[in-house]
Amino acid sequence: MLPGSGPDTPVVTAMRARELGRKSVVVGDRVGLVGDTSGAPGALARIVRIAERTSVLRRTADDDETTAEGRLERVVVANADQLVIVSALADPPPRTGFIDRCLVAAYDAGIEPLLCLTKADLAGPEAVLGYYTELELPYVLIRPDSDLAALRALLAGRVSVLVGHSGVGKSTLVNRLVPEAERAVGTVSAIGRGRHTSTSAVALRLPVEPGAGGDTGWIVDTPGVRSFGLAHVSAESLLHGFPDLVEATVDCPANCPHTADEAECALDAWVAAGKADARRLASYRRLLASRSGEGDPREPERNPGDPLAGS
Ligand SMILES: Nc1nc2c(ncn2[C@@H]2O[C@H](COP(=O)(O)OP(=O)(O)OP(=O)(O)O)[C@@H](O)[C@H]2O)c(=O)[nH]1
Ligand SMILES: [Mg+2]
Numbered sequence: 001m002l003p004g005s006g007p008d009t010p011v012v013t014a015m016r017a018r019e020l021g022r023k024s025v026v027v028g029d030r031v032g033l034v035g036d037t038s039g040a041p042g043a044l045a046r047i048v049r050i051a052e053r054t055s056v057l058r059r060t061a062d063d064d065e066t067t068a069e070g071r072l073e074r075v076v077v078a079n080a081d082q083l084v085i086v087s088a089l090a091d092p093p094p095r096t097g098f099i100d101r102c103l104v105a106a107y108d109a110g111i112e113p114l115l116c117l118t119k120a121d122l123a124g125p126e127a128v129l130g131y132y133t134e135l136e137l138p139y140v141l142i143r144p145d146s147d148l149a150a151l152r153a154l155l156a157g158r159v160s161v162l163v164g165h166s167g168v169g170k171s172t173l174v175n176r177l178v179p180e181a182e183r184a185v186g187t188v189s190a191i192g193r194g195r196h197t198s199t200s201a202v203a204l205r206l207p208v209e210p211g212a213g214g215d216t217g218w219i220v221d222t223p224g225v226r227s228f229g230l231a232h233v234s235a236e237s238l239l240h241g242f243p244d245l246v247e248a249t250v251d252c253p254a255n256c257p258h259t260a261d262e263a264e265c266a267l268d269a270w271v272a273a274g275k276a277d278a279r280r281l282a283s284y285r286r287l288l289a290s291r292s293g294e295g296d297p298r299e300p301e302r303n304p305g306d307p308l309a310g311s
Helices: 096-109 126-131 149-155 170-177 235-241 243-251 267-272 278-291
Strands: 014-016 031-035 045-050 056-060 073-078 082-088 112-118 139-141 159-163 202-205 218-221
Touching: 014 031, 056 096, 073 159, 082 096, 096 112, 096 126, 096 235, 096 278, 112 170, 139 149, 149 170, 159 170, 170 218, 235 243, 235 278, 243 267, 243 278, 267 278
Parallel strands: 014 045, 082 112, 082 159, 112 139, 159 218
Antiparallel strands: 031 045, 056 073, 202 218
16 A cells, blocks of 8 residues: 555555565555556565555465464465455355354454344344344344445445355455455356356455545455364464353362363353353364364354355
8 A cells, every 4th residue: 555545555566575575465564665666667666665464364275283274374464454254145155154253253363243134035143143142242134125325334434355165245245345346256056166256356446435534444355265263263262262161260270171071160150040142152163173173174153043055
């Protein structure tokens, strides 16, 4: 981004300078440029410096840090302020286990979560919202004809990154927010067969709305992910994705692993007293188990109660 850049700033094409070595530039990075920054056709600048990142959103291919996949860590985006967790209400069906993982990643990275429920024309949000009653999780509902003013207000002045399974409607939403983006959109029939319509992450500046001033913010569209691995998050930090449970653990014995077989774990009594949803505790424990390689590898992000695929 150029100093004092605004909607009329030219788009500069730049290459990473050799002296940066293998340190890679990711979407969202603020960089120092030298060379031709005019943005004229054929002009090429060089990236010579990557500014310190205010946040780094990561995911791993797998949860288990003892496997090669678990160690394969990807930086999704740098400097994001808001993680927009995009979940369709149907086609593909919502996965609360996936949303829970995104919440863990967001809290771990110090990024605020926003739940974005798309395809509200196909199914109601009651089941998903009911699951999150104890959390003060902000959310928006999107249908093809919905007014996006509330969403635009939540995006203003921030860098927001969209994450979600393939086919949930991320690029469709980006095209509505930034009409000139012309992001390709896919058909849902290809989901689950390894087809992803978007193949790389792209940051786009949100347009200025008539009558509104100030910084409109940026939105980052990302390729759909099959799963959101959390091998990089410590067992202790996993709990930060469950603020509805964390308070209970002051009554746990020292070094309590919080697993179901730990008789003294205070989380069971907390749920029994109605202070949190039993399904959230079960989801947390599924995540703990998955990290130690004990989870169900077929559908790790489907919690009991989530709709079956195809329904
Ligand atoms: N009924 C309905 N269909 C929608 C809605 N939003 C998107 N779709 C459809 O869902 C399909 C997939 O949308 P995309 O925007 O390509 O999904 P994506 O999340 O970008 O997918 P990847 O790029 O593969 O990650 C398209 O056929 C869209 O027309 C919605 O609100 N309602
Ligand atoms: Mg897409």
